[in-house]
Amino acid sequence: AQKVTQAQTEISVVEKEDVTLDCVYETRDTTYYLFWYKQPPSGELVFLIRRNSFDEQNEISGRYSWNFQKSTSSFNFTITASQVVDSAVYFCALSKETSGSRLTFGEGTQLTVNP
């Protein structure tokens, strides 16, 4: 069975602070994919990143960066110099490396960035 745990239910920061959202996963598969999605107040899930289990390189996209560590089964997400528009619920998700694989989501972390 697959499982994703996001231990931080809510995080509140002040604008321009850096913030890291934690994600820990469980799977018995040797190959799999990890994802992060953003859900703003409007409700629509927005894809942020996909990482396959073979690629442990960290990735940076603008103010966003992701740290994948297979040894600790973690896929953490850092926002640098946070902005009010970053306020949203962020979900980490896991899927098998097979056709039609469902996404298994964590419970999400509500991030509030205050001005």
Added chain:
Amino acid sequence: GAGVSQTPSNKVTEKGKYVELRCDPISGHTALYWYRQSLGQGPEFLIYFQGTGAADDSGLPNDRFFAVRPEGSVSTLKIQRTERGDSAVYLCASSLSGRSSYEQYFGPGTRLTVT
């Protein structure tokens, strides 16, 4: 281009009634997924279509839930004899193919309230 659309955006129904929720995927996307998101939780998988056929319906909670995709495009999720516990946001996602290397694009969801 147009994203995934879902109708209605909100549906209020009485316990015991039948409801249909519609999903229009992104044009050309052969894979279609339904998820259910309860308040404060991450989305949970319901069913996956590849083309016209339901390739994985293991997430449907019971036989009151059924989904179709007769022409391989639009999908309808049908719930019979609704119960208050069915109240949730129902999300639809589509993907270029069923391969997990392709991201799933989500629609805005249908908020179902059973009174």
